[in-house]
Amino acid sequence: MDLIVATSAPSLVLAAGERASIRFLEFFASAIRNPHTRRAYARAAGDFLAWCASAGVASITAVQPLHxxxxxxxxxxxxxxxxxxxxxxxxRHLFDWLVTGQIVPHNPAASVRGPSHTAKKGKTPVLDASEARQLLDSIDVSTPIGLRDRALIALMVFSFARVGAALAMRVDDVYVQQRRLWVRLREKGGKAHAMPCHHTLEAYLHDYLDQTGLRDEPKGPLFRTITRGTGQLSKTPLPQANAYAMVRRRAVAAGIDTPIGNHTFRATGITTYLKNGGTLENAAVMANHASTRTTQFYDRRCDDISLDEVERILL
Known part of the structure; x- marks a missing residue:
């Protein structure tokens, strides 16, 4: 533990003693379960404490609201x-943890206000239905990597799945119920969510599972990396960064100029559903949102109205 503390805790934490160092590391190891949140919080804490050190703060116990x-x-x-x-x-969360651990007497961030921010819609780039179809049709599915990529993109479009939930799936998370194929997703916060498959997604998943032999490994990861030099699926789950690189590469190859990311497909699916008569309430259920207010950030139907209205400016 001493070696871990010495190499992992910032200098301001080390200055407060071993007990503070252990409590600091426990915050990231025990209090935060989501790995993406853990990385973001660790970067923020590291940057803040490094700035404090450069400003002459001697220890984490000496941090004040002004800092x-x-x-x-x-x-x-x-x-x-x-x-x-x-x-x-x-x-704030870090110092709350240190206060309850009796490392610092008060939370210096509790009284500090952040910048105001109001958003009525998200900034995620969205494809229209024809572009999404163009992307899916452009993928060569004569190879395992093509079958995988088409199935992954279709899953995010037709089930509104976050990429993290999609990449965490096992083979047995694709199953038959009521004579239809369903998918089981584990979304943020540990929320389990099941969705019936759109007939297009059903066909893509069947092709992927049948032609790659994955059905024989029900407990294995559904989406995997490709073994270098063989072109065949490995045993390793596909990392999120690799999925991002894949969708960017596929979009360029399909002639799509929009700088898309993994979250584009969730927003594209929700917007397309709503354009075709779907309700916001049902979209929230399908996306596993606790509130329709969250779903509204993915509703980009107003973009079409704005474009149509702009064209009325005739000169």
């Missing part, structure tokens, strides 16, 4: 408001 406020003000000069708010949340 937090000054650091947040610096962040607003280069980062977006949502990012700054996330970083402030990281500092």
């Amino acid at each position: 937090v406020a000054a650091w947040i003000e610096l962040q607003t000069q280069t980062l977006s408001a949502p990012t700054v708010k996330l970083r402030l949340a990281a500092i």
Whole structure:
């Protein structure tokens, strides 16, 4: 443990003693379960404490609200408001943990306000239905990698799945119920969610499972990397960064100029569903959202109205 503390805890934490160092590391190991949140909070805490050290703060126990406020003000000069708010949340949660562990007497971030931010729709790039179909049709499915990529993209479009939930699936998370194929997803916060498959997704998943032999490995990962030099699926789950690189590469090959990412397909699926008469309430259930207010961020139907209205400016 001493070696871990010495190599992992920032200098301001080490200055407060071994007990503070252990409590600091426990925050990331025990209090945060989501790996993406853990990485984001660790970056924010590391940056903040490094800034404090450069400002002459001797120990984490000496951090004051003025230090937090000054650091947040610096962040607003280069980062977006949502990012700054996330970083402030990281500092607040960290010091809450240190207060309950009796490392510091009070939370210096509790009284600091972040930048105001109001959003009525998300910024995720969205494809229209014809572009999504163009992308899926452009994939060569004569190889395992093509079958995998088409199935993964279709899963995110037709089931509104987050990429993290899709990549966490096992083979037996694709199953038959009521004579239809269903998928089982584990979304953020440990929420389990099951969805019946659209007939197109059903066909793509059957092709993928049948032609790659994955049905024989029900407990294995559904989406996997490709073994170098063989072109065949490995035993290793596909990392999220690899999935991102894949969708960008596939979009360019399909002639799509929109700079899409993994989340594009969730937003594309929800928007297309709503355009075709789906209700916001049902979309929220299908996307496993706790509130329709969250689903509205994915509703980009108003983009079409804006484009049509812009064309009315005739010169």
